[in-house]
Amino acid sequence: MRDTYREQLDAVVNDLVKLSQMVSTATRNSSRALLQADIQLAEQVISDDAQIDNLAADLEQRCFALLALQAPVAGELRTVVVALRLLADLTRMGDLAAHVAKIARLRYPEHAVPADLEPNFSRMADVAIKMIHEASDALRNRDTEEARRMAARDEEMDDLRSSQFRLMLADNWEHGVEAAVDVALLGRYFERIADHAVTMGREVIYIVDGELSSEEIWS
């Protein structure tokens, strides 16, 4: 009975890793759609978001069932509760990638991002995707060192966002209000994807290290 429970829990974690990969793909495709003004790819990100939502909904039901069907022991309980949070983070990250794709679609055939900001957004997307992979690897390998390294990347994300503001608010900004509004919101979406990845990292640390000092956490 407990073996089956453990297997079901491992299957949930495996599917969370799969969900992370789907979110990584959505983020990658949304940034390509944005920077290349690729309307097909933008549409694909928007329609594929339903798959992320569906897998998340399925995982949620399985987590509830695991909580309800058999009282989990402390480490398992923590994993199930954190799994519910991880899937909330991943669902939201998928939504944010779809928001990016919707701005790309709205401005098509124009490019939403001015050419001089393309390297910045390209790097922002790369950092966000790298952070999703790190969070996913940390979860799969129960590797808290990996999770802890993510904070440094988040600083780079903050720097990239600050650069955007400097460019937009400089006297020589020549792209007008619409492009500035797009850049402000797009920058926010990528920053939020990265924030959720950092949160995922913290949640993995909680799953893994929580087991080492359970008295402290459950007191």
Next chain:
Amino acid sequence: MRDTYREQLDAVVNDLVKLSQMVSTATRNSSRALLQADIQLAEQVISDDAQIDNLAADLEQRCFALLALQAPVAGELRTVVVALRLLADLTRMGDLAAHVAKIARLRYPEHAVPADLEPNFSRMADVAIKMIHEASDALRNRDTEEARRMAARDEEMDDLRSSQFRLMLADNWEHGVEAAVDVALLGRYFERIADHAVTMGREVIYIVDGELSSEEIWS
């Protein structure tokens, strides 16, 4: 033993209602700080956010303890799991109110919001606060009708946001790029506060109606 469990769960729900009131106050104060360029009030919202975070952290520990110490029955389990989500929503809403206050502080002694957009933002804040109260009342009274009414208000929020974009992107926008970027982000923050209130409404429906058809939900 079960009576004590029920009492502890009721205390968690009561504190969630209290947390909602703190978030409502933060939202109200952040909009006043914004529209009146009130630096003291802005600072207060930013520093008071720690109180929201502290109560949320305390509630989280109590929810974990309720899950760990005694296997809850279905309705209780659902309430505890949803309580964990409600407090995540409320924590985030508090962060968003603090973001609004930070923009007010950044632009002080100037007003971040141009005068012709003040009525729009004032209404946005009112709608968001009304929605927080509705979500909180729905939770306290286990009133799903209240929760369902919230969707209509969310439509007004969308309309207000669309009006902002129309004004910013019109040819006669005379407030420059910085004000447009501020308005875009501020509008987003209030919209997200409202989104979280709608989510809270759905979560309350799940707590209440889930008990009426538990087979369906736990199957």
